[in-house]
Amino acid sequence: MAVSSAATSDARPTWRPHLVDTARALAVLATTLVGRSADDTLRLALPSTWIQCLVFVTAAFVLVARRLPLVALGATAVLDALPFWLDIGGAGYHLALMIAVYVVVAHEPSRQARRAFGLVLVLQVVLMAWDMGWRWNSMFVVLAALSVTFPAALGLAARSRSEATEALRQRAVAAERSRDADARQLLAEDRLRTARDLHDSVAHQIAVMNLNAGVASRSLRERPDDAELALVTVREAGRAVISSISDLLTSLREASWHDVVPRHDLADLRVLVDEFGTLLPGLSVSYDDAAPDPTQAVDPVLYAVVREALTNAYKHGRHEAAVDVRVRLGRRSSCVRVTNASLDRSPTITEGFGLRGMRERVVEAGGRLSATTDGDHFTLEAEVPGSGEGP
Template identity: 40%
Template sequence: MSVTREPGLRVPAWVHDVVASVLIVAFNAAVVAFRPGEISPAWVVATSAPAALMFVRRRYPRTVLAAVIVFSVVATLLPPSGAGTIVAPAFALFSTASVVPRWRGWMLTAGCAVVLAVAVSVGQDVSFGAALAQSGLVCGIAMALADAARTRRAYTDELRLRALRAEQTREAEAARAVAEDRLRIARDLHDSVAHRISVMSLSAGVASSTLESNPQAAQEALSTIRSASRAVLTDIGALLGSLREQTVVGLASLDELVGDFATAGLEVDVRVDGDVAALPAPVDVLAYRVVQEGLTNAMKHGDGDARLGITVTPEQVRVKVRNRVGRAARTHTSVGASYGLLGMRERVEEAGGVLEAGRVGDEHALSVRVPLAAQVRA
């Protein structure tokens, strides 16, 4: 997983450490140049040690700050008394204030300013007020720069986090879209192909059982299989085409659908109330799939007949399919548990509708209500 990087060149941390050390040494060298002969070995150690500590100030910021303050106080009290000793505390304070809460950073700033001011006022002929103004100004600038650096770092981290979340969201949306496409393909396979396969299976059973006793019926069953197989190939071609371009079916093809089932031996009594042509396209497709599923189950589990009712009102469309339960299915109690009804129930509920399926005496009833304002997924 890639994360958006901050634009621009990024200077390595060690470069900053080198710059800080060079500046500290440069200020100390300036003191040596202006006051020759007054330098003690202890002063050299006290002013050189902070320069070396700059390379570990990020790893141990608080420890380095405390040590640098101590060295600076010692250097201020020793000859040549102090010019330039404020530089090392400023760098150490910057590193510490960048990683502690803002209020604590300002407290450290005030404390460092007071301690350094006391040391300067004692080690030099300077009033405490003037020394405090000087140390306060330098420490305040260090704290302000540290606060700006922390704000910029927080802003950069937030941008990176947002970029990471955006990428995770895109990946989640892509995964969800793939899952929806898989579910849609599974539904379309069932809706457009499964009922044809059912016709072929039932016709094959008729042909095998009547091949010797009734050759004419077997011949008709084989003809039905041939017709259904051609229809299956057509449906599969349409399904493959829908993967590239959406293919729309609807109740305008109701007569053709009922004719297919009639050819397979299912007598369907159809009653339509209302204008099916006025249905919104998504609802029209869903209603067609409900009829297809209901008649398929009626052919598979019924006694060869079914009653289909479609009612269109200004608010909703209602589809009812009823059929007598055949002998082979009378021992089953969960006719609605098939994958077809499961997928159909999901589609109807996504559209805000209601699907009811179950046994009513010796009949199986499927009833679906879908609001016309439904937003149905393809």
């Protein structure tokens, strides 16, 4: 919208060129028909013969010079040559030729304008030299050359100014379009980031609520203690959902969620694994370091990958089967690998919002993510650079 409004504001009134053309034609007529009488007063001398009426034809060509510049230049050049043989007065005809030269140089393509100007210049010099008895050094020959060179110079200046103005306008339009494209790109990135944050912070907790609600319903009669524990987990997950939504909305309103980077360590990762321990009895976690420091930092991207992988392992895997989580933290790179038994034996992997969001996060962090399937085993591996504080 900004581009169209800028283009509209630069548009000139459509009546202005017609007014200028009319003024030029009237100037041609006035130069020929208006003169001074014996008592030094201005008088209008109307044509007395049909040949003198050619001045009106000349004025007509001036009117159409903007639309037919080369035609107008050729016609006015011929009409300007007639006073050398006919007694019809030459000032108005020559003014028309000067106007046509200006229009051609200002508006026609450069090559055509140069050729047309060259022909008119040669014609004027030759005619004036012939009229002066072939005295090429006559002042009138020089004036004839200058009389067509001067409007050509003005036309060239107008052409340069018009081209510079158009170039500036095009750059302004391009800059406006670029700003609009950048704004749309930023908006798309913000929507994508918001969708990922919403999925990571809310979808996981809702999945936990759903899973524990199922455990509670199955254990309510035979194992009431397990049902009570599951309901407590549902309540805590509900509180976490409310808190996550509140934090997300606050960040969106304050436009600061880009700057909020969650901090996680190995202790947080252990808490996350323990949350899924009751749902996935075969869940185990191992570290490359035999005695890892619980306060060692874990990249938030890798933490999100483990959380999403364990959620998918419960939703799409066999609960009683083994789920292996392997963690490697290092200065140059950090890696997590989650393997679980899948209910789907299809050799192809369909990426949902969770897997797609994980891949986008890992790629943005400069890492790589791979999801592979081997029979009924699904393996998710993510590696990011420069995470952790290990060796």
